[in-house]
Amino acid sequence: MIKFILKGIFRDRSRSLFPIIVVIGGVMLSVVLYSWMKGFEKDIVRANANFRSGHLIIMSKAYSGNSDQMPNDLAYIGCSDLIGDLNNEHPGIIWQPRIRFAGLIDVPDENGETMSQGPIVGLGADLISPSTIEPDVLNLNGAIVSGGLPLKAGEMLITDELAQRLNIKPGQTATIITTTMYGSLTTFNMVVCGTIRFGIAAMDRGLVIADIGDIRRGLDMNDAAGEIVGFFSNGSYLAERAESVAESFNMDNSGSGDDFAPVMYTLLEHSGLAATLKMYKSVSGVLISIFITAMSIVLWNAGLLGSIRRYGEFGIRLAIGESQGHLYRFLIAESTLIGLFGTIIGTAFGLLFSLYLQEVGINISSMLKNASIVISDVLRAQITPTSYIIGFVPGLAATLLGSSISGIGIYRRQTSQLTKEFEA
Amino acid sequence: MENTYLIKTEKLVKVYPMGQQSLVALDGIDLAFTEGEFAGLVGPSGSGKTTLLNIIGSLDVPTSGSAMTMGKKIEELSHQEAAELRNKHIGFIFQTFNLLPVYNVFENVEFPLLLLEYTASERKRAVMESLERVHLQDRWKSKPSQLSGGQSQRVAIARAIVKKPAIVLADEPTANLDAENSHNVLRIMENLNRDLGTTFLFSTHDEKVIGYLRRKISLIDGKAAKDEKITDALKGSN
């Protein structure tokens, strides 16, 4: 019987072409949309992990309460011991101390007088020790616009936007003005070795990155750090593993009740991404249901039109002795096959387009000129295993729904009426 | 004994509602047919021929009275049971040839056997035998659109008899055929009736068909006005 259905589908184009096109279109859109949302999600997770929270982050309890204000007076002291312990305990995780601070940058002229000045956010990270992963994590090589990475102490990177505003070029020296860990004003000179651009508007405005050694000296933070971030060595966030590591760490360190005791947070906890990702899930659910509904309505109508054209066929078949139930199931099987073909073709096209988005991406930087949100300016997709199957939901549900509604007409009509319609 | 009749109607009435009024299409039909008959319902347009064939063939139900086909009371059958009755015991031939246009000759004839769940080899044997009986074994690959009217009607006949039904109901089978093709088709049906013992019941006002009938029932205004046996002697004088 399946063979019989297939012959009908392939030979009668008007029976199958329009529904297949509808299904292909809808499925393709679903797959691309899904993959794009996944890519966007991955981008957000990665950006937040790399630039903010790590996969895991440790702060002193006191610092963590106000971490947005970068309260370095509450920073954790004794980083090397802690990191040594952590390395022994969790060999698959790489730990890096980071210091963030707010301050001013001051560019002098030949006479040492202030030529230009501006507010900055500073980031101290391990940039020059031989085994460091930070330049990769922060994607510094990709972000370089002019000059190069810091190779020795006393060198810093500033964002290209800031450099242009301050009118400073690699090789020139600038003064950082900020406060030490103990609250006193401090100034220290650094050489600009390169300018960078991340494509993330909020960061590109005024970021200064220097080796943590320099920052520790400048801020008087010997062996201290505002944050210690941990990254899984395979590079991607493992939610369950992160949760269990954080849980056991916090268990071990909760005893003291000390305000400076270290606390560990997972990426999702610290960045607040959990809620965002949850919202994402429901948004994609809603979008998919809209697709199903819209496609079902189109296919239902196509089914109705098709049935009107096919009343003659139905009449003959009922006269030959096919039961209405059998005919109804036949139509559903027919549209299921159409849905299946459409879904497979639509998924293939959708995956191809998603692959393009994943590998090449679409640059939307011109649309983001003045945006302050932390998103990357290249639209990217991420193909996940679900991308391969997500299209089957709208593809099959819509064809099934469409044909089961339109096929009800078979039951509504008198058998003798159906046979009469083809006599006319 | 009632069971010797393949078809038996008793006080069969069919009324169609027509707005406020109603239209009596069949008005108390009492008829019975036995195995091997070659009979026709003859009468003017609107006399109820198609209506009667449809009820006998379980495509429609009586308003009152009774119709019995192959021992089954039509008025008591569910849709499912009616379909089964048609599937197993009745072959239909219509005025327009009604082949499924997307399927070729072989597949059209094969369709009833698919419903009866014959195996592929059983289907092939039965279909080819059936096509031989209508002299179309060479055209099994053709599409309906490539056939002449006479050939199409012969395919429809092959499809009606492929499952060797007890009864073939033919509603004006020659209405769209020229004289030569009409005789052709009628001779084929006569042969099938003789060889397989299939009961044929026609609806017609075509003199050519009437010439082949061995029993002629005249319908007028939904009533069986005359029921005549036509002997071979009489036919010979035709």
Ligand SMILES: Nc1ncnc2c1ncn2[C@@H]1O[C@H](COP(=O)(O)OP(=O)(O)OP(=O)(O)O)[C@@H](O)[C@H]1O
């Ligand atoms: N579904 C229906 N609704 C209302 N009236 C109907 C319906 N079907 C048939 N009739 C009427 O019943 C009467 C008998 O119709 P039927 O089709 O049985 O005639 P017929 O003898 O086959 O005529 P013809 O030779 O033209 O085919 C006609 O008056 C017809 O208009």
Ligand SMILES: [Mg+2]
């Ligand atoms: Mg008629």
